[in-house]
Amino acid sequence: xxxxxxxxxxxxxxxxxxxxxxxxxxxxxxxxxxxxxxxxxxxxxxxxxxxxxxxxxxxxxxxxxxxxxxxxxxxxxxxxxxxxxxxxxxxxxxxxxxxxxxxxxxxxxxxxxxxxxxxxxxxxxxxxxxxxxxxxxxxxxxxxxxxxxxxxxxxxxxxxxxxxxxxxxxxxxxxxxxxxxxxxxxxxxxxxxxxxxxxxxxxxxxxxxxxxxxxxxxxxxxxxxxxxxxxxxxxxxxxxxxxxxxxxxxxxxxxxxxxxxxxxxxxxxxxxxxxxxxxxxxxxxxxxxxxxxxxxxxxxxxxxxx
Amino acid sequence: xxxxxxxxxxxxxxxxxxxxxxxxxxxxxxxxxxxxxxxxxxxxxxxxxxxxxxxxxxxxxxxxxxxxxxxxxxxxxxxxxxxxxxxxxxxxxxxxxxxxxxxxxxxxxxxxxxxxxxxxxxxxxxxxxxxxxxxxxxxxxxxxxxxxxxxxxxxxxxxxxxxxxxxxxxxxxxxxxxxxxxxxxxxxxxxxxxxxxxxxx
Numbered sequence: 001x002x003x004x005x006x007x008x009x010x011x012x013x014x015x016x017x018x019x020x021x022x023x024x025x026x027x028x029x030x031x032x033x034x035x036x037x038x039x040x041x042x043x044x045x046x047x048x049x050x051x052x053x054x055x056x057x058x059x060x061x062x063x064x065x066x067x068x069x070x071x072x073x074x075x076x077x078x079x080x081x082x083x084x085x086x087x088x089x090x091x092x093x094x095x096x097x098x099x100x101x102x103x104x105x106x107x108x109x110x111x112x113x114x115x116x117x118x119x120x121x122x123x124x125x126x127x128x129x130x131x132x133x134x135x136x137x138x139x140x141x142x143x144x145x146x147x148x149x150x151x152x153x154x155x156x157x158x159x160x161x162x163x164x165x166x167x168x169x170x171x172x173x174x175x176x177x178x179x180x181x182x183x184x185x186x187x188x189x190x191x192x193x194x195x196x197x198x199x200x201x202x203x204x205x206x207x208x209x210x211x212x213x214x215x216x217x218x219x220x221x222x223x224x225x226x227x228x229x230x231x232x233x234x235x236x237x238x239x240x241x242x243x244x245x246x247x248x249x250x251x252x253x254x255x256x257x258x259x260x261x262x263x264x265x266x267x268x269x270x271x272x273x274x275x276x277x278x279x280x281x282x283x284x285x286x287x288x289x290x291x292x293x294x295x296x297x298x299x300x301x302x303x304x305x306x
Numbered sequence: 307x308x309x310x311x312x313x314x315x316x317x318x319x320x321x322x323x324x325x326x327x328x329x330x331x332x333x334x335x336x337x338x339x340x341x342x343x344x345x346x347x348x349x350x351x352x353x354x355x356x357x358x359x360x361x362x363x364x365x366x367x368x369x370x371x372x373x374x375x376x377x378x379x380x381x382x383x384x385x386x387x388x389x390x391x392x393x394x395x396x397x398x399x400x401x402x403x404x405x406x407x408x409x410x411x412x413x414x415x416x417x418x419x420x421x422x423x424x425x426x427x428x429x430x431x432x433x434x435x436x437x438x439x440x441x442x443x444x445x446x447x448x449x450x451x452x453x454x455x456x457x458x459x460x461x462x463x464x465x466x467x468x469x470x471x472x473x474x475x476x477x478x479x480x481x482x483x484x485x486x487x488x489x490x491x492x493x494x495x496x497x498x499x500x501x502x503x504x505x506x507x
Contacts, residue, residue: 049434178489253492262420
């Protein structure tokens with residue numbers, strides 16, 4: 001069950017942009033030396049601040065980055081890099097994407113046809129509709145005729161049409177009520193239990209903790225901590241990075257106390273630790289680069305973590 | 307002050323089903339009422355009706371016994387779920403912020419809005435940063451009631467708690483009334499003085 005499905009190593013993503021007021025281009029680095037792996041049978045939740053590059057990570061794996069993006073580092077699927085040629089064979093079959101927004105459905109195509117897609121069959125589509133409690137009549141409807149929850153389930157059925165081994169879900173729950181959000185995550189859990197690997201990008205950390213095996217915390221374009229879910233459930237003392245601790249503190253069911261400040265802009269990052277200008281433990285050691293360290297079966301980028 | 311909706315019903319066209327049926331609802335100053343419940347029960351529609359952006363099919367919305375003013379500054383303001391869709395993409399942030407009142411520097415500092423952001427376009431700010439502008443522009447001293455429709459679902463938890471702490475401080479200081487729509491029960495319990503289920507309205 002522990003087969004490695006997705007492995008991202010030292011990924012760097014930069015966007016080439018015009019400098020303001022000139023015709024020169026500069027590279028704006030939005031993801032910095034990021035490493036993450038997802039194994040078969042596992043859900044890895046990705047949480048972190050808005051605009052920290054979580055969705056860019058998903059786009060990078062799926063080859064959906066815009067043309068002006070420059071990437072370095074490696075992304076491998078089942079041990080081999082995802083090349084342009086391999087993308088065709090994998091995407092929509094072995095690797096599936098559950099997009100963030102219901103807008104990803106084609107408004108002018110009936111739902112049944114969209115779910116079936118290019119590679120699917122009607123039998124499989126019917127089977128999935130039954131599994132996800134979508135009425136057969138929904139297949140003949142257009143997206144605007146569906147409720148938000150139904151549209152979500154349609155996106156999921158479309159994604160699992162080809163029985164994927166890797167599912168990337170980008171914020172599948174906002175706007176859903178609690179019941180429906182839980183149900184969506186339970187579906188992801190059952191995929192993982194049947195052997196698939198799931199990368200779950202989400203803001204609903206409290207819900208994600210019910211289903212995930214590990215949690216990766218994003219901040220300003222890199223992962224500051226990867227920890228087993230149990231550590232997040234145990235509370236902030238079990239966590240390693242000051243940002244993860246602040247994250248837990250800010251939850252309404254906990255202290256609801258935010259740390260001040262905002263995440264630094266990608267073009268204006270502090271030296272060394274990216275979190276240093278908001279960190280209560282900052283000292284001179286924080287100005288150095290923060291390599292990833294292994295502490296208590298988790299990974300963290302912080303010299304002070306213990 | 308009292309904001310009330312009396313026997314509100316709403317449907318989009320004559321043939322479509324009723325989204326709200328005979329709903330009555332009251333919020334007085336200093337009160338923060340949370341509305342929770344499943345998708346598709348008309349929570350957002352009720353919010354828009356309360357703020358005067360949608361006309362009810364029958365029934366009426368009254369502020370201190372009179373209809374909402376159609377001219378000038380409306381004392382009932384609304385903040386939406388998607389800040390990126392509720393600002394003019396062709397206005398720089400300074401214009402959006404100062405459209406109906408001009409917050410001073412200390413207010414902006416309290417809201418966590420940096421001076422440099424004022425010169426940017428909306429597409430150059432993150433959701434959390436934009437939402438701060440949307441909140442700041444709605445908090446003119448003339449605002450008596452604030453309708454918040456899922457204003458923090460797209461934000462990370464630290465930004466969410468920053469924004470709510472600012473809002474709560476301001477609401478308490480000015481004794482504003484608030485209507486808070488959310489799916490997050492823990493949040494509702496944290497910020498509201500009273501929680502109602504949409505099914506029971």
